[in-house]
Amino acid sequence: MTPTDRRFAFLRRLALLCVLTVLAVTSLSAYLRLSKAGLGCADWPQCYGQSLRQLQHGVAASADERTATAAARLAHRVSAVTALLLVVTMVMVCFGTRPVLRAEGATALALLALALLLAVLGRWSSNARVPAVAIGNLLGGFAMLALAARLTLAGRSLRVPTLRGWVSVATLLLLVQVALGGLVSASYAGLSCSGWSDCFRAAHRVGWETLNPWREPVLGALAPINPDGVLVQALHRGLALVLLAVLLPLAVAALRRGCPRRAAMLLVVLAAQVAVGLAMVQGSLPLGLALLHNLLATGLLATLALLL
Numbered sequence: 001m002t003p004t005d006r007r008f009a010f011l012r013r014l015a016l017l018c019v020l021t022v023l024a025v026t027s028l029s030a031y032l033r034l035s036k037a038g039l040g041c042a043d044w045p046q047c048y049g050q051s052l053r054q055l056q057h058g059v060a061a062s063a064d065e066r067t068a069t070a071a072a073r074l075a076h077r078v079s080a081v082t083a084l085l086l087v088v089t090m091v092m093v094c095f096g097t098r099p100v101l102r103a104e105g106a107t108a109l110a111l112l113a114l115a116l117l118l119a120v121l122g123r124w125s126s127n128a129r130v131p132a133v134a135i136g137n138l139l140g141g142f143a144m145l146a147l148a149a150r151l152t153l154a155g156r157s158l159r160v161p162t163l164r165g166w167v168s169v170a171t172l173l174l175l176v177q178v179a180l181g182g183l184v185s186a187s188y189a190g191l192s193c194s195g196w197s198d199c200f201r202a203a204h205r206v207g208w209e210t211l212n213p214w215r216e217p218v219l220g221a222l223a224p225i226n227p228d229g230v231l232v233q234a235l236h237r238g239l240a241l242v243l244l245a246v247l248l249p250l251a252v253a254a255l256r257r258g259c260p261r262r263a264a265m266l267l268v269v270l271a272a273q274v275a276v277g278l279a280m281v282q283g284s285l286p287l288g289l290a291l292l293h294n295l296l297a298t299g300l301l302a303t304l305a306l307l308l
Helices: 003-037 050-056 063-095 102-124 131-151 161-186 196-203 227-256 260-282 287-307
Strands: none
Touching (some): 003 050, 003 102, 003 287, 063 102, 102 131, 131 287, 161 227, 161 287, 227 260, 227 287, 260 287
């Protein structure tokens, strides 16, 4: 094995560790965001959105509430710092020795920029009232995961050129879907409608301004808490159908073009995501399923990154 091959192997191991660490960061971030929103609270659904209503009325969070998330916040910070150190190490591996690994180095620098951006954004995350902060954190974490997943293939040529355009479109649609999911979560729109027909029928009565991520949601004390969230709910569910129509044939095409493992991974994660999404609607947003929904979305994005 040449010195360059050893660097590639070391870089791939670092990237895999980074994937696992960023996965921990995104999962812990999802737990903090969703538990703060009220998912899994004792007096559901009356407690849904209670933390935002308290902030809007100048009421501080209770000591019990702060204690409940303290361990998760600590683990989130440790994971985030670990991810940053791994990214810095990958940048040094790419640029610290000749020959410079330019393509992998560009990806590592993009990872570093995202990590620093998220570190700055994190200062406003805990008491943010507008959905834009949560969406920024969500998209930044997902993008980091995708880039780290790509680096696990450093030095290897495993892409399928004929599928690259298709995969790029699917990735873009998935990121839009992630942003819509973040808007649903951060605007407390989870109970804005129940069935699919209910969502699509009611959506036309809501203005497009409700999709503004810089708009602070106005919450009621009783379900549906935020009736204006019906439009983003309808869009989130509608785009899920579009993604299903795009990803299913993509998995079949990847299978036919010699990528059986990644095709199988895509099909399994997609099937699990559909099942969890339906169960969430039927079960009134249980916290465990919501966290699994977030985790499977990262799995879909990572699988698409391996196909690019």
